[in-house]
Each structure stands twice: as C-alpha cells, then as structure tokens.
Amino acid sequence: MKLDELRRTERAVVTGLDAQGAERRRLMDLGVMPGVEIVAEGTSPLGDPTAYLVRGSVIALRRCQARGIDVDDGAHR
Amino acid sequence: MTVDLPIPSAVSPLAETPAASCGSCTLHNAANLKRLGLHVDGCDAVVALAGNPNTGKSTVFNALTGLRQHVGNWPGTTVSRAEGGFSLGGSAYKVVDLPGTYSLLSNSRDEDVARDFLLFGDPDVTVVVVDATRLERNLNLVLQVLQVTGRVVVALNLMDEARRHGIEVDVRHLSRELGVPVVPMAARRGEGVPELLGRIADMTSGETRVRPRRQQALAPVVARAVDELAGQLSAEFPGLANARWVALRLLEGDAGTERAVRDGSLGDLARQQTARIAS
Amino acid sequence: MSSDTVLGTAERLRATLPKDFGDGVVSSIYQDADRITRHSVSTHGEQGRPALDQVLDRALTHRVWGFVVMGALFFGVFWFTITGAAVPSDLLYDLLVANGHAWVRDGFTAVGAPWWVTGLVVDGMYLGTAWVIAVMLPPMAIFFPLFTLLEDFGYLPRVAFNLDRLYARAGAHGKQALTMMMGFGCNAAGVTATRIIDSPRERLIAIITNNFSICNGRWPTLILMSTVFVGALAPPGVAGLVAAGTVVTVAVLGIVTTLVVSWFLSRTVLRGETSVYSLELPPYRPPQVMRTIYTSLIDRTLKVLVRAVVMAAPAGAVIWLLSNVTVGDSSLAAHAVSALDASGWLLGLNGIVLLAYVVAIPANEIIIPTILMLTLTLGPVVAPGASAGVMLDVPDATAGAVLIGAGGWTLLTAVNLMLFSMLHNPCSTTMLTIWRETRSVKWTATATFLPLGLACLVTASTAAVWRAFS
Numbered sequence: 001m002k003l004d005e006l007r008r009t010e011r012a013v014v015t016g017l018d019a020q021g022a023e024r025r026r027l028m029d030l031g032v033m034p035g036v037e038i039v040a041e042g043t044s045p046l047g048d049p050t051a052y053l054v055r056g057s058v059i060a061l062r063r064c065q066a067r068g069i070d071v072d073d074g075a076h077r
Numbered sequence: 078m079t080v081d082l083p084i085p086s087a088v089s090p091l092a093e094t095p096a097a098s099c100g101s102c103t104l105h106n107a108a109n110l111k112r113l114g115l116h117v118d119g120c121d122a123v124v125a126l127a128g129n130p131n132t133g134k135s136t137v138f139n140a141l142t143g144l145r146q147h148v149g150n151w152p153g154t155t156v157s158r159a160e161g162g163f164s165l166g167g168s169a170y171k172v173v174d175l176p177g178t179y180s181l182l183s184n185s186r187d188e189d190v191a192r193d194f195l196l197f198g199d200p201d202v203t204v205v206v207v208d209a210t211r212l213e214r215n216l217n218l219v220l221q222v223l224q225v226t227g228r229v230v231v232a233l234n235l236m237d238e239a240r241r242h243g244i245e246v247d248v249r250h251l252s253r254e255l256g257v258p259v260v261p262m263a264a265r266r267g268e269g270v271p272e273l274l275g276r277i278a279d280m281t282s283g284e285t286r287v288r289p290r291r292q293q294a295l296a297p298v299v300a301r302a303v304d305e306l307a308g309q310l311s312a313e314f315p316g317l318a319n320a321r322w323v324a325l326r327l328l329e330g331d332a333g334t335e336r337a338v339r340d341g342s343l344g345d346l347a348r349q350q351t352a353r354i355a356s
Numbered sequence: 357m358s359s360d361t362v363l364g365t366a367e368r369l370r371a372t373l374p375k376d377f378g379d380g381v382v383s384s385i386y387q388d389a390d391r392i393t394r395h396s397v398s399t400h401g402e403q404g405r406p407a408l409d410q411v412l413d414r415a416l417t418h419r420v421w422g423f424v425v426m427g428a429l430f431f432g433v434f435w436f437t438i439t440g441a442a443v444p445s446d447l448l449y450d451l452l453v454a455n456g457h458a459w460v461r462d463g464f465t466a467v468g469a470p471w472w473v474t475g476l477v478v479d480g481m482y483l484g485t486a487w488v489i490a491v492m493l494p495p496m497a498i499f500f501p502l503f504t505l506l507e508d509f510g511y512l513p514r515v516a517f518n519l520d521r522l523y524a525r526a527g528a529h530g531k532q533a534l535t536m537m538m539g540f541g542c543n544a545a546g547v548t549a550t551r552i553i554d555s556p557r558e559r560l561i562a563i564i565t566n567n568f569s570i571c572n573g574r575w576p577t578l579i580l581m582s583t584v585f586v587g588a589l590a591p592p593g594v595a596g597l598v599a600a601g602t603v604v605t606v607a608v609l610g611i612v613t614t615l616v617v618s619w620f621l622s623r624t625v626l627r628g629e630t631s632v633y634s635l636e637l638p639p640y641r642p643p644q645v646m647r648t649i650y651t652s653l654i655d656r657t658l659k660v661l662v663r664a665v666v667m668a669a670p671a672g673a674v675i676w677l678l679s680n681v682t683v684g685d686s687s688l689a690a691h692a693v694s695a696l697d698a699s700g701w702l703l704g705l706n707g708i709v710l711l712a713y714v715v716a717i718p719a720n721e722i723i724i725p726t727i728l729m730l731t732l733t734l735g736p737v738v739a740p741g742a743s744a745g746v747m748l749d750v751p752d753a754t755a756g757a758v759l760i761g762a763g764g765w766t767l768l769t770a771v772n773l774m775l776f777s778m779l780h781n782p783c784s785t786t787m788l789t790i791w792r793e794t795r796s797v798k799w800t801a802t803a804t805f806l807p808l809g810l811a812c813l814v815t816a817s818t819a820a821v822w823r824a825f826s
Contacts, residue, residue, distance in 0.1 A: 022184065022632050023632045024379075025182065026183060026185075026634055028379065028382045028383065029179040029180035029217075030634065030636075031214050031217070031386060033379075033383050035383075041413065044517050044520055044521060045419040045420075046518065046519070046521035046522065047521060048521045048524065049520050049524075049530075049633075049635070051413070051417075051517065053404070056214065057636060057638075058637040059635070059636050059637070060636070061633075062524060062633055130636065131638045180382075182378075182382060185555075186556065212389075212393045213386075214389070216388075216392055217385055217386050220388055220389055238639075238641075242399075243399055244398075244399050245397065245398045246396055246397050247395075250396045251392065251396040254392045254396065255392070265644065290388075293381070293384055293388065294384045294388070295380065296374075296377065296380050298372065298373060298377075299373060299380065299381070305365070306365055306366055306369055309361070309362055310362060313361070313362055327362070327363070328366055328369060329378055329381075330366075330370060335363060335366075338362055338363060339363070
C-alpha cells in the first residue's frame with residue numbers, strides 16, 4: 001500500500017520510495033527510507049498535508065509525496 | 078542622500094599589518110576563510126557550529142558568545158551564517174553558526190553553505206549540536222561531519238528534555254563509538270557550557286586525541302571505487318585529510334567538489350592540512 | 357593536468373557503479389546511526405511522543421478548533437498591538453513631534469542657526485525621524501515579542517501545517533502564511549523571515565508577495581481613509597464599525613492578492629525551478645518569556661527601527677527641500693505636483709498623492725502628514741498653521757475637511773489611495789532587504805515593479821469604471 005492510505009495512529013514500515021533526485025534525497029535525509037517505521041499522526045484540517053512520526057520527529061508530507069512512498073502495514077503479511 | 082556607514086576595519090592602522098598579527102597565530106586556514114567571507118583578523122582559532130534544525134544550536138551559540146541572536150522553535154530559522162566570538166585562556170575564538178541541516182549530502186542552499194564551510198574553511202573545531210531526545214536522526218549528521226573533519230566535539234543538548242522523557246544516554250559509550258568528545262548539555266539553563274568551552278580549548282591546543290568514526294558499510298563495488306579514487310586524490314593532493322569523503326562526492330558527480338578540484342581550492346586545502354599537522 | 361586525471365578517474369569509476377549507489381551511502385550512515393543509538397540510549401517509561409504534544413496537536417490542528425484558535429491568536433496579537441501601542445504612541449507623539457519639534461527649533465534659533473539650516477535639519481530631518489519613531493516603535497515593540505513567543509512555543513509551524521493546502525494550490529509553501537503574518541508588522545521583517553522556507557522557488561514567491569501584507573507603516577493611511585471617507589457615509593451609530601470593516605476588507609484583499617499573485621508567479625516566471633517540500637513540526641517547548649522579549653526587542657524591533665530612522669531622516673530632508681527650493685516662481689514641490697497631476701488623475705488620485713508617495717518610499721509612515729502639508733501649502737494661500745516643508749497632523753475630522761475642501765478629494769480618491777497603498781512597491785528598507793536576501797537585481801526589481809504595476813493597473817481601472825458609472 002501507499003503511505004497516503006495510512007489512517008491516523010496507524011503504523012507501517014516503509015518498503016520503497018518512488019521519488020527521484022532531490023526529492024528522494026530529502027526524504028532519505030529526513031530518515032524516510034526502506035525499513036523505517038512510520039506512524040500517521042494526523043491530517044491538516046484542510047485535508048492536506050499529513051503529519052508522520054519518523055525516527056522521533058514529526059514531519060508533514062503532502063499527499064503527492066506520500067503517494068510515492070510504499071509501506072507495509074503488516075495486515076497482508 | 079548619504080547614509081552613515083561604520084568605518085570599515087581595514088582603515089584602522091592595526092589591520093594594515095595582518096602579517097605581523099598572523100605570524101604566530103594558529104590559523105593555517107586564514108586564506109580560505111577569507112575567501113569564504115570570514116574576518117579572522119586577531120583571532121586564534123575558528124569554531125564552527127553545526128547541527129540539525131531545532132536542536133538549540135543557536136542557544137549554544139548564544140551561550141558561547143554571549144551574543145543575543147534570536148532563534149525560534151522552528152526549523153531553518155538561521156539560514157545565513159552568524160558569527161560571534163569569545164576568549165578563553167588568553168586565546169580569541171571565532172564562532173561561526175552554520176545553517177541547521179539534516180545532512181551534508183544533498184544540495185540545498187543551506188547544506189552547500191554548511192558543507193563548504195566545513196570542508197574548505199577547515200575550522201579548528203567543529204561543534205555538532207545534537208538533540209538528545211532524537212539521537213538517531215541527529216547522529217546521521219554527526220557521522221557525516223566526522224567524514225569531513227575529525228576535530229569534532231559533540232554537544233549533546235536538551236539533556237533536560239531527555240531526562241523528562243525518561244531517555245538516558247550513555248555519554249561515555251557514545252563518545253567511544255564516535256571517537257570524539259561528547260558533552261551533555263542543557264544550553265537553555267546554561268548546563269554544560271563550561272565543559273563545552275573546556276573541550277573546545279583542549280581540541281584547539283591539540284590535547285584531545287580523536288579517532289573519528291569513519292567506517293562505513295559500502296557495497297563492495299562502491300568501496301572499491303572509493304578506494305581507487307581516494308588513492309589517486311591522496312597522490313595528487315598529498316596531506317588531504319578527508320580524501321575518501323571527497324572521493325565519494327566526486328563519484329556522486331557533485332559540481333561544487335569538481336570545481337574545487339579544478340580551481341585549486343582542494344590543493345590549497347591539502348597544503349593547509351599538511352601545515353596543521355606539521356606544527 | 358592532475359585535476360583532469362582525478363576527474364577522469366571519477367567519471368570512469370562512476371560508470372561502473374549502479375545508478376542508485378548514493379541511496380546505499382545514505383542508508384548505510386543511517387543504519388550506523390541507528391546501531392549507535394540503540395547501544396547508547398536506554399529509555400524508561402512509555403515511548404513515543406509526549407502525551408501533551410499529541411493533545412496539543414490534536415486541538416491546534418483540529419478541523420474546527422484549529423481555525424478558532426488560529427483566528428483568536430492572531431486577532432489577539434493584532435488587537436494587543438493596536439490597543440497597547442495607542443498610549444505610548446500618543447506619548448511619543450506629544451514628546452517628540454508636538455513638543456520636541458518646538459524645543460529643538462527653539463534651540464536652533466537660540467544659537468542663531470540660519471533659517472535654512474533650521475528648516476532642513478529640524479523641520480525636515482528631525483521631524484521625519486520623530487514621526488516615524490512615534491508611529492512605528494510602540495506597535496513593533498509589542499508585535500514582534502508576541503509573534504516571537506508563538507514562534508518559541510512551536511505554534512507557528514502548526515499554522516503552516518493548517519494552511520498549507522491554500523498555498524499549495526497557489527504553488528507556494530505553507531510557511532508563507534507566517535512570513536505573510538510577519539509582513540503585517542513589517543515587510544522587511546517578513547522578507548527576512550522567508551528564510552524559514554528552504555525551497556528557493558517558494559521562497560522567492562514569498563518574498564515577492566510579502567508586500568501585499570499591509571505593514572504597520574501603511575495602517576494609518578487605511579484607517580484615516582476608512583474613517584473620514586467611508587465611515588462618514590454610514591449613519592453615525594455604525595460609522596466606526598463600517599470604518600473598521602473597510603480596513604479589514606482591504607487587508608483581506610491584500611491576502612487574496614498574495615494568493616493570486618503567488619499563483620500567477622508559480623505558473624509564469626517561477627515555474628521552472630521545482631523544489632522539494634518539507635515541513636517539520638517540532639516538539640512544543642515552554643517559551644522563555646523574558647529572553648524572548650529581550651531578544652526580539654534587540655534583534656527585530658531595534659533593527660527595524662534603526663533602518664527606518666536611517667531612511668526617514670533623508671526623506672524628511674527631501675520633503676523640506678522640495679517645498680522650500682524655488683525654481684522660477686514656485687517651489688520644486690509645486691512643479692512636481694503639476695507635472696504629476698495628469699497621471700494622478702488617471703489613477704483616480706492627484707499629483708500631491710503621487711509626490712507624497714514618492715517621497716515616502718523610504719518610510720510609508722509619513723505619507724499622510726506629507727499629503728496634508730502639501731495640500732495646505734500648495735494652494736494660492738498657505739493655510740494658517742501650515743508651513744512649507746513641515747509635515748503636519750490634524751484631527752481626523754479636520755483632515756477630511758482639508759482634503760475635500762482644499763484638495764478636492766472624493767470618495768474615489770480615498771478608495772484608490774487605499775488600493776494604491778495596499779498594492780504599491782515596498783518601502784526602500786524592504787527593497788534593500790530583498791536585495792540582501794536574494795542578491796539579485798532581477799528579483800529585487802520584480803518585487804518592486806510588479807506590485808507598482810499592479811497598483812497602477814488596479815487604481816486606473818477602478819477610476820475608469822467609477823467615472824463611467826457616476
């Protein structure tokens with residue numbers, strides 16, 4: 001599944017990034033990379049972006065970014 | 078319309094003889110620092126302050142320099158370089174507050190500023206301010222800085238917050254792992270500031286022995302390429318202290334590093350680093 | 357030669373590496389960081405984010421309460437600024453302008469200074485500076501610390517988070533909401549604050565559009581115009597409300613303009629540079645109240661004040677010189693006004709307003725006193741109480757009478773002055789700040805002439821439509 005499908009307080013593990021170039025590098029700098037655990041913390045009242053907890057920090061990602069991040073929430077394992 | 082401007086310091090008689098004041102000073106990197114726009118007249122050592130955004134880096138800067146520079150609880154507040162100074166044990170230190178960055182490997186403007194300063198400014202000491210409550214992400218930057226320079230003191234800040242959240246950090250173990258001194262701090266309350274000053278002084282005077290952690294688990298093919306290129310860099314630029322890191326940057330095709338190879342700044346850097354070891 | 361070999365080797369080796377080898381480098385460092393952390397850190401009690409942070413975030417980014425709190429906090433900041441500044445502003449005005457001007461003037465006369473020295477230095481430079489200090493210092497000394505407290509607490513990133521979608525649609529960054537708010541205090545400070553936006557394209561959009569946040573120097577103009585011309589149209593009972601509503605309407609128009617111009621920029625000149633979005637929501641931290649007040653006074657308020665004074669003194673001198681240097685049979689000001697009258701008419705304004713706008717570019721605060729002075733001194737007979745080159749203030753009611761009677765102002769002039777004031781180029785301090793932040797003549801010029809062009813376009817169209825229907 002994609003990261004943007006994750007509901008508030010749901011937990012998942014990142015399995016892959018679609019983004020390329022600077023966007024990919026920035027996500028990785030923030031610690032968003034395969035293997036890391038990510039928790040959806042809540043969505044902006046206007047519907048976008050959504051805040052995620054990664055490696056102890058809360059980072060807001062826009063839906064278009066979250067859609068490019070593959071995650072596994074363990075439900076299909 | 079004329080606007081009163083402060084008289085530039087270059088006009089004052091003292092500054093006309095920089096050679097005299099710099100003959101005995103420990104600044105091997107004066108030329109490159111000037112190129113980076115830093116006034117180093119009359120100071121004995123340059124301390125760079127690096128760190129992730131929102132780690133209290135500028136609070137540490139204020140604690141060191143006494144200068145009141147506003148910092149918000151807000152990533153990216155300080156973008157341009159702030160400078161200040163302090164003196165300790167008869168030596169004058171210049172402190173440069175670098176922009177807060179998550180990494181040194183991307184190419185955002187802030188990261189370019191921080192990386193160029195750490196590499197070409199060759200500061201005498203680099204203090205990396207880290208957030209004790211979010212060590213993992215902060216260590217990511219520390220490990221990258223260690224590849225550029227070994228003269229690092231880690232300021233483990235926000236220890237008060239960590240204690241409140243039940244987080245305990247084994248400072249000695251951390252220091253052993255990183256191979257550089259680690260100073261626990263709560264800069265907002267002034268805790269740990271004297272210790273940090275002491276560590277900076279020890280590092281400048283050469284009393285501290287560092288073994289910066291530089292091992293990195295690279296894929297074999299990448300490791301081979303880095304080895305080969307680093308070997309060639311060391312041959313071309315004898316004395317270059319961070320050849321492996323430069324090699325990695327070149328393999329990534331980083332334009333700034335390629336320029337530095339071409340225009341001779343890397344050669345200058347290698348000569349400075351040689352001179353530093355010799356003295 | 358040697359450098360070529362190194363670069364050649366690098367290129368050859370790069371070809372042997374997988375394309376994404378950089379990923380491996382980045383993640384291996386993180387793995388190392390992860391391992392060291394696990395070995396050095398032990399945690400007691402529950403893990404994860406502090407409960408208080410979660411509760412605060414839930415409330416402050418709530419669909420309803422998030423906006424209620426945001427509205428209340430910003431309304432509170434502005435209300436506090438305006439009401440809190442009123443008394444000290446009046447005190448400073450009495451001290452520096454009403455009395456101080458006379459004292460300094462008497463001093464100069466007592467030592468036998470020539471009339472033109474007294475005029476240039478006291479009536480021009482001193483008065484211009486005193487005026488700006490009285491108008492801007494108190495609100496800035498309140499606004500900046502309040503804003504900084506919100507920043508220290510960690511609230512501001514939540515505002516960016518709440519409003520991001522609006523800005524995303526305009527091709528901008530949510531953090532622009534904050535630089536815009538800052539601009540309501542001072543555009544120069546707002547431009548500096550764009551440093552929080554780490555993507556260059558979005559930062560430029562925020563810099564160029566910051567001008568549409570009506571700064572402290574332009575509020576007095578809006579308030580006077582709304583009170584004297586718009587409020588007066590309403591029945592006395594609701595006049596104040598109508599006037600306040602007019603000010604708010606113009607401010608909201610400014611926000612709408614910001615979004616529209618951001619949208620326009622991101623689809624035209626600033627389309628090419630794509631950038632990466634990132635916004636961290638840091639943990640909440642108790643603000644350090646005393647230190648915040650101290651640092652924001654030193655760092656923001658004083659800096660802005662010093663720059664404003666440096667700009668205001670020469671502007672005061674220019675006003676005095678224009679009014680007192682005579683060429684042929686009239687003053688430079690009179691020549692300039694008659695030269696500008698035609699374009700002024702086209703914009704639904706007049707020559708005096710345009711001249712006052714030009715001389716007040718260094719400090720927008722002095723535009724109204726300059727207009728009043730010029731209106732009263734450029735007529736066939738200099739009005740009692742006014743003298744050439746000496747800025748003056750009169751009670752609101754009198755100001756209306758002066759502008760309508762001696763200046764021939766109509767409701768159109770007032771409306772267009774408000775629009776012009778909201779849109780026109782930023783003050784010279786802000787322009788200088790834009791240049792410092794961008795180091796680019798091109799973007800500084802864009803940030804100057806795009807608003808000015810827009811101001812002319814909007815006022816000219818308004819005037820044309822107005823005249824067609826009346």
